[in-house]
Amino acid sequence: MKMFDPHIHMTSRTTDDYQKMAEAGITVVCEPAFWMGQPRTHASSFEDYFLSLVGWERFRASQFGIHHFCTIALNPKEANNANLADDVLAMMPRYLEKESVIAVGEIGLDDQTDAEVYYLKKQVELAKEFELPVLVHTPHRDKKHGSMRCIDIILETGIDPSLVLIDHNNEETIEETLRSGCWAGHSIYPETKMDEERMARIVKRFGPEKIIINSAADWGVSDTLMVPKTVAKMRDIGVSEADIERVVWDNPIAFFAQSGRITKSALEKDVLRDQTQLFSGNSVLRGQTPQVDSI
Amino acid sequence: MKNYHHEVETLIAELQDRMDENQFSTLAAFIQPAAIADNNILTKNFSGCGRRFKMIQADKTGKGYQRWPTEKLARCTLATLAIANRKPTDAAFLLDDLFRKGDLHEQEAVLTTLNFFPDRSEFMDIAFEALRSNVVPVFASICCDNDYPAARFSQLYFNQMVLKAIFLDIEVARIDGLKERLNPQLLQMISDYRDERTIANRSVPEGIGFIESLNSGVNL
Numbered sequence: 001m002k003m004f005d006p007h008i009h010m011t012s013r014t015t016d017d018y019q020k021m022a023e024a025g026i027t028v029v030c031e032p033a034f035w036m037g038q039p040r041t042h043a044s045s046f047e048d049y050f051l052s053l054v055g056w057e058r059f060r061a062s063q064f065g066i067h068h069f070c071t072i073a074l075n076p077k078e079a080n081n082a083n084l085a086d087d088v089l090a091m092m093p094r095y096l097e098k099e100s101v102i103a104v105g106e107i108g109l110d111d112q113t114d115a116e117v118y119y120l121k122k123q124v125e126l127a128k129e130f131e132l133p134v135l136v137h138t139p140h141r142d143k144k145h146g147s148m149r150c151i152d153i154i155l156e157t158g159i160d161p162s163l164v165l166i167d168h169n170n171e172e173t174i175e176e177t178l179r180s181g182c183w184a185g186h187s188i189y190p191e192t193k194m195d196e197e198r199m200a201r202i203v204k205r206f207g208p209e210k211i212i213i214n215s216a217a218d219w220g221v222s223d224t225l226m227v228p229k230t231v232a233k234m235r236d237i238g239v240s241e242a243d244i245e246r247v248v249w250d251n252p253i254a255f256f257a258q259s260g261r262i263t264k265s266a267l268e269k270d271v272l273r274d275q276t277q278l279f280s281g282n283s284v285l286r287g288q289t290p291q292v293d294s295i
Numbered sequence: 296m297k298n299y300h301h302e303v304e305t306l307i308a309e310l311q312d313r314m315d316e317n318q319f320s321t322l323a324a325f326i327q328p329a330a331i332a333d334n335n336i337l338t339k340n341f342s343g344c345g346r347r348f349k350m351i352q353a354d355k356t357g358k359g360y361q362r363w364p365t366e367k368l369a370r371c372t373l374a375t376l377a378i379a380n381r382k383p384t385d386a387a388f389l390l391d392d393l394f395r396k397g398d399l400h401e402q403e404a405v406l407t408t409l410n411f412f413p414d415r416s417e418f419m420d421i422a423f424e425a426l427r428s429n430v431v432p433v434f435a436s437i438c439c440d441n442d443y444p445a446a447r448f449s450q451l452y453f454n455q456m457v458l459k460a461i462f463l464d465i466e467v468a469r470i471d472g473l474k475e476r477l478n479p480q481l482l483q484m485i486s487d488y489r490d491e492r493t494i495a496n497r498s499v500p501e502g503i504g505f506i507e508s509l510n511s512g513v514n515l
Contacts, residue, residue, distance in 0.1 A: 047396070054398045059430065094338055098398055099345035099366075261346050 001245060002268070004028040005227045006252040007135070007167060007187060007214035010068070011049075011057055017217070017224040018064035024228040028267050030256060031057060032071040032106045032135055037219050039078060043087035046074070050095045058100055065271045069262065071105035071135050072096055079119035080111070089122060096130045102259040103127070105135025106167070108150050112139060117153060124157045133163040133258045135185075138173070140192075147173045151180045165212065165255055170194055174202060178210060183255050187216035188226035196226065200233040208246035212255065297442070299375050299411040306372045309360045313351050321347055322369060331376045334389055341393055344369040345400060370404035375411055387417040394421050399433060406436035413446035422447070426456055435465055445472025454481045460502065461488065467502035474509050482510055 003026045010018070010031050021029075031053055033046075040046060053070040061068035072095045074088045095101060104127040109116050127134045136154065139146030147166065154164055161181030169177055169184045177184040186194050186202070199213055215226035223229070227248055234244050253264050307326070311319055324330060325340045344366045351365040360368060374393065378386040394405045406425050409418050422444065425437040437444060438460050444453055453476050460467050467473065485506050492499050 051396060059399070094342055094396065097339055097342035097346065099349060099400070100398065 001025055001231065001241075001249070002027045003227050003231065003248045004030075004252040004267070005215055005224075006030045006165075006212055006256065007032055007185065007216045008224060009034055009216070009218040010061065011052065012219035013217060013224060015060070015064070018061065018066060021224050022064045022066055024225055026066065026227060027271070028067040028069070028252075029061060030069045030071065030102060030252070032103075033073050033075065034106050034137075034218070035075045035077045039081060040084065043084040043091070046084070046088045047091055050091075054095070054098045054100050062271055067267055067271055069100050069102045069256070071103040072098075072101050073105050073107045073123055073135075074119055075106055076108050076110040076116045076120070076137055079116045080113055082115065085115070085119055089119070089126075092123075092126060093130070096126065096132060099261055101132075102256045102261050103133045103135045103165075104130070105165075106137040107134060108137035108167075109139050109146055109153075110137070112142065112146055112149065120150070120153055121157060124154055124159055127163070128157070128159055131260065133165065133255060134159070136164060136166045136182075138166060138168045140168070143170065144172050148176055151177065151182060154182075155180065163258055167214070168194075168216070171198065171202065174206060178206070183210045183212055183251070185212045185214060187214055188223075188230050189216065190221060190223050190226075196230040196233040199230050200237050200239065203234055203239050203243065203247055204237055208243040208251065210251065211247050212251050213247055297411055297413060299379060302411050303372055303375050303379075305360060306368050306375075309363075310365065310368050310372065313353070313365055314348075318348065318351065322372075325369070325373060326376055328380070331373065331380050334392070337373060337377055337389070338393060338396070341370055341373050341404075342397070342401060344373070345398075364400075366400065367404050367407065370401065371408045371411075374405060374408040378408070378412060378415075383415065383417045386415075387420075390418060391421055394424065399430060402428075402433050403436040406433070407441065409437065409443040410441040413442040416447060418443070419447060423452065426452065426459070431463055431465065434459070434463060435469075438465060439469035440471065442471050444470070445476050450476075450478055450480065454478070454484060457481060457506070458484055458488065461485070461500050461506075464500060465502075467505055473506070477506070477510055482506070 005026050008029050008031060010029060033050065033053060050072055058068040072092060074085055079085055104123050107120050107123045109120065124134060136150055138150050151166060155161060164182040165185050166177045166182045167185035168187050174184050186199055188194050188196055188199055203211060213227060213230055215222060215224055217224040231244055231248055253267060256262055310322055330336045330340060348365040348369050353364055354361045377389055381389065390405055394402055397405060409422060412418065422437050425433060428434050438456055444456055457467060457470060460470060485503050489499050489503050
């Protein structure tokens with residue numbers, strides 16, 4: 001079964017991760033622009049990061065036979081940095097035109113400040129202008145209230161809820177998210193957020209409609225194989241193969257295909273893995289024999 | 296000197312041939328003089344050619360421009376018009392921006408556009424930057440089917456480009472002006488590389504034999 005991890009920060013991961021993901025059946029990833037663990041001090045640092053998402057990281061994924069796409073945004077944490085927020089927003093239109101950019105995100109709320117609300121609305125307007133879906137980060141603290149507040153603010157802009165993926169849901173938020181007409185994303189983490197067993201039970205209970213799962217793996221304690229591991233748990237408790245496939249393949253494709261920039265038929269084609277190629281003089285290999293095949 | 300006006304007319308005719316009415320009206324808006332003259336609008340549209348025109352198929356059995364991906368045709372049209380519309384320093388600034396902030400397909404289009412301007416030295420830095428890339432399609436866009444290197448590169452840079460093409464297993468027959476730019480230093484480099492491969496019991500790339508065959512009958 002092919003799998004799509006629709007929220008994973010590969011910039012923070014190693015080639016070992018790409019190798020294991022490819023072996024586990026992950027053939028497509030979407031990398032949302034996010035916080036790098038510490039605040040950036042210049043708006044131009046965002047631009048180099050955006051360029052790496054549409055350039056280097058795409059190339060690196062292709063070396064392991066994985067399709068790589070991304071979402072572009074000013075993340076909610078750094079929306080609070082008044083010195084650079086407007087400059088980042090000003091550079092976004094150029095990047096929202098790039099063909100591998102399939103949504104605006106991660107946008108949303110974190111501390112739920114006025115600045116976060118302001119830039120959340122501004123970026124939903126950008127998504128409407130570029131006819132892109134939005135990927136929404138919901139707060140880790142004050143989870144239930146913060147998630148509902150995100151949905152209310154976003155839908156007040158008039159965007160079609162089917163263009164909105166509310167991420168980091170749990171048992172307490174999923175019903176409200178689905179009732180709103182938005183898609184419900186779930187980040188499966190080894191210890192926090194949501195684990196594989198709980199997620200499998202959610203799919204069993206609510207079915208696969210508009211349910212999406214991801215690893216959200218980043219620079220912290222996280223696991224790039226959480227999508228395949230959750231597939232195994234879903235099988236263990238008797239979720240049908242058809243429903244599993246909807247959750248880990250059909251649904252993320254259907255959501256992001258609303259960008260008009262990906263199609264299921266294109267994603268079902270294999271990527272030629274050619275590790276003899278380099279990127280700006282840099283290879284992902286360190287002395288190994290390059291592998292050239294089709295995964 | 297190449298007539299880029301003629302090239303643009305040919306590119307637009309090929310685009311019109313491939314596009315439906317809606318698609319061509321989008322292109323027509325992109326190439327309006329006001330849209331070409333404004334750097335902010337042009338850079339956005341240059342990126343946007345990918346998602347708007349990528350799905351329009353090229354004739355892979357055709358010749359020349361007919362084989363080019365549609366988004367590349369469109370981007371080269373925009374870049375050529377933009378260069379024609381600007382003073383040399385402004386054109387160089389814009390093209391450098393399009394190259395540095397472009398994804399791989401955008402970078403390829405910038406480099407292909409240089410083929411229309413082999414007489415313009417202000418684009419040398421972009422061409423040299425592309426030479427440092429080992430992303431094969433990007434490097435190949437300056438190295439192959441492009442008059443710019445033979446017209447503008449010093450012997451040192453031209454030789455390095457040819458040698459790198461052999462390293463990357465690129466078809467050296469596609470290097471424009473190769474026969475005319477052959478020189479003793481290049482032939483020595485090629486010969487040294489052949490020896491290096493032979494001593495290491497490795498295969499000798501086909502490009503070496505091709506260049507040596509070009510040399511037969513040429514007075515250097």
